[in-house]
Amino acid sequence: MCGIVGAVAQRNITPILIEGLKRLEYRGYDSCGVALHTDGRLQRSRSTSRVAELEKQMQEVGLQGFTGIAHTRWATHGAPASHNAHPHFSPSSDNARIALVHNGIIENHDELRAELIALGYVFQSQTDTEVIAHLVDHLYTGDLFETVQQAVKRLHGAYAIAVFSREEPHRVVAARQGSPLIVGLGKGENFVASDAMALAGTTDQIIYLEEGDVVDLQLGRAWIVDVNGKQVEREVKTVHAHTGAAELGPYRHYMQKEIFEQPRVVGDTLEGVTGIMPELFGDEAYKVFKEIDRVLILACGTSYYSGLTAKYWIESIAKVPVSVEIASEYRYRDSVPNPSTLVVTISQSGETADTIAALKHARSLGMENTLTICNVATSAMVRECKLAYITRAGVEVGVASTKAFTTQLSALFLLTLSLAQVNGRLTEEEEAAHLKDMRHLPSAISAVLALEPQIMAWAEDFARKENALFLGRGMHYPIALEGALKLKEISYIHAEAYPAGELKHGPLALVTEEMPVVTIAPNDALIEKLKSNMQEVRARGGQLYVFADVDSRITSGEGVHVIRMPEHYGCLSPILHVVSLQLLAYHTALARGTDVDKPRNLAKSVTVE
Numbered sequence: 385m386c387g388i389v390g391a392v393a394q395r396n397i398t399p400i401l402i403e404g405l406k407r408l409e410y411r412g413y414d415s416c417g418v419a420l421h422t423d424g425r426l427q428r429s430r431s432t433s434r435v436a437e438l439e440k441q442m443q444e445v446g447l448q449g450f451t452g453i454a455h456t457r458w459a460t461h462g463a464p465a466s467h468n469a470h471p472h473f474s475p476s477s478d479n480a481r482i483a484l485v486h487n488g489i490i491e492n493h494d495e496l497r498a499e500l501i502a503l504g505y506v507f508q509s510q511t512d513t514e515v516i517a518h519l520v521d522h523l524y525t526g527d528l529f530e531t532v533q534q535a536v537k538r539l540h541g542a543y544a545i546a547v548f549s550r551e552e553p554h555r556v557v558a559a560r561q562g563s564p565l566i567v568g569l570g571k572g573e574n575f576v577a578s579d580a581m582a583l584a585g586t587t588d589q590i591i592y593l594e595e596g597d598v599v600d601l602q603l604g605r606a607w608i609v610d611v612n613g614k615q616v617e618r619e620v621k622t623v624h625a626h627t628g629a630a631e632l633g634p635y636r637h638y639m640q641k642e643i644f645e646q647p648r649v650v651g652d653t654l655e656g657v658t659g660i661m662p663e664l665f666g667d668e669a670y671k672v673f674k675e676i677d678r679v680l681i682l683a684c685g686t687s688y689y690s691g692l693t694a695k696y697w698i699e700s701i702a703k704v705p706v707s708v709e710i711a712s713e714y715r716y717r718d719s720v721p722n723p724s725t726l727v728v729t730i731s732q733s734g735e736t737a738d739t740i741a742a743l744k745h746a747r748s749l750g751m752e753n754t755l756t757i758c759n760v761a762t763s764a765m766v767r768e769c770k771l772a773y774i775t776r777a778g779v780e781v782g783v784a785s786t787k788a789f790t791t792q793l794s795a796l797f798l799l800t801l802s803l804a805q806v807n808g809r810l811t812e813e814e815e816a817a818h819l820k821d822m823r824h825l826p827s828a829i830s831a832v833l834a835l836e837p838q839i840m841a842w843a844e845d846f847a848r849k850e851n852a853l854f855l856g857r858g859m860h861y862p863i864a865l866e867g868a869l870k871l872k873e874i875s876y877i878h879a880e881a882y883p884a885g886e887l888k889h890g891p892l893a894l895v896t897e898e899m900p901v902v903t904i905a906p907n908d909a910l911i912e913k914l915k916s917n918m919q920e921v922r923a924r925g926g927q928l929y930v931f932a933d934v935d936s937r938i939t940s941g942e943g944v945h946v947i948r949m950p951e952h953y954g955c956l957s958p959i960l961h962v963v964s965l966q967l968l969a970y971h972t973a974l975a976r977g978t979d980v981d982k983p984r985n986l987a988k989s990v991t992v993e
């Protein structure tokens with residue numbers, strides 16, 4: 385989703401801005417642009433193509449400068465077209481005094497637009513962002529820092545902005561409210577960006593701006609005022625951000641690479657866990673776990689499905705009641721808060737706007753015991769929560785989440801065992817058995833990856849379909865949901881998931897010979913029930929594609945295709961079964977020729993609501 389980079393320096397900053405945008409590409413975007421202060425004028429270059437294309441475009445015209453801002457846009461207001469791409473200029477393209485980039489949504493943009501049109505401003509785009517550019521221009525006093533402080537008072541909604549003026553060549557002003565923004569400090573130069581990774585290799589001295597902060601970046605200073613206009617000192621952190629996406633190596637796509645990295649990253653996430661102890665989640669964890677008597681999980685997308693899986697684990701092993709809520713729903717509904725709740729947010733990025741807002745909402749209702757399972761140690765989510773477990777998936781580039789999911793599940797299983805231990809529900813023998821299973825996970829996942837050639841053969845069939853059903857039962861129902869999500873995200877095939885027992889209450893009406901029905905069939909207590917559900921599909925001519933545990937006694941036959949999962953893995957079985965569904969989605973998308981790593985309309989890091 386939208387990414388911001390800005391710089392004020394005494395050298396040509398084009399390479400820094402372009403490199404920063406490249407590092408933000410993983411968030412997903414549909415257009416990009418750069419504006420620079422050049423020869424006393426504001427100049428910009430914008431593209432609806434990739435950042436590499438923008439870079440070429442800039443090289444062709446020799447666009448360089450010492451002060452500037454850059455942006456990757458994920459369209460919300462206005463189509464992904466070049467005239468909607470940021471930076472936006474004001475008062476007009478030919479006579480630009482103000483250049484501005486924005487991440488977020490301005491809710492009162494209609495009202496402000498009407499006001500600015502009445503003042504004579506002519507709008508070039510359909511964006512809510514252009515409103516801010518004109519507002520800053522309208523209020524401009526010759527002092528950009530002061531002006532932006534005035535302008536943001538008029539904005540309702542979420543924003544991170546970076547802005548500069550033709551009349552102040554060595555200054556960039558930035559502000560945030562509800563969208564992430566960091567400041568990078570250099571020697572005689574300063575930077576602003578959506579995250580520290582964008583500045584990796586440029587500076588590791590990072591300030592995380594707080595809600596309502598406005599920052600004045602000049603060559604030798606970075607002054608911050610808070611929401612009340614009072615000058616404040618914010619802590620400077622040394623952040624060793626990942627230096628972006630690793631090489632693709634032998635893989636065709638990042639998603640494929642990330643699927644195959646799972647044995648390693650699950651191992652990394654569980655590395656050093658030699659025993660179950662609450663302190664894995666933070667120093668205060670024992671006290672918190674003792675205090676709470678229920679768990680509320682808040683997340684979006686794939687992370688939500690890892691939360692749903694954890695509910696099965698936590699309730700059956702730790703005997704603690706769990707509710708799992710989609711963050712964007714929870715934040716707006718009337719719920720019944722209970723202060724003895726452990727609020728768990730799950731997020732790959734740690735920056736998802738709805739999850740952060742849901743967390744804040746939970747806290748505002750008096751639930752102070754918060755924990756996050758997150759893949760980015762420097763993210764807002766980690767900073768906002770009392771306790772944290774950092775998964776070690778590494779940078780995930782593919783928009784469709786894979787390794788982040790299995791590492792989240794690994795961390796959530798650890799949480800389950802820790803809660804069980806604190807509640808006196810984990811014997812030493814059980815602890816030892818679970819630890820042994822966890823240690824074996826990397827090689828168990830590798831055995832599933834070895835099924836790739838068989839899954840590729842199935843993908844040929846799926847690529848010709850427009851619909852698919854996924855069935856699972858118990859803790860594999862969320863895995864069916866995740867399998868269906870993967871398929872729709874990257875192959876654009878309409879896929880739905882159901883708990884198999886629910887089939888006859890509706891989805892059976894969809895089953896014909898044309899309907900592939902993916903069935904997750906672990907050899908657990910529900911296997912015989914599942915076999916009956918499979919009969920219901922076969923009786924209507926539906927084609928079954930079954931991932932069956934080796935000892936489940938399900939065999940191939942007419943209309944029944946079976947791939948044998950290498951071993952039955954008890955509680956941790958969801959972590960294995962999801963890997964086969966990831967491969968099915970990946971190869972189906974490949975056969976359909978879609979843009980696997982950057983599926984249409986989707987973003988990696990959803991920083992607007």
Ligand code: G6P
Nearest residue numbers: 685686687731732733736785987
């Ligand atoms: C986006 C991504 C998904 C991800 C979801 C939640 O929709 O495309 O892959 O599951 O956001 O993101 P988070 O970073 O909070 O896990």
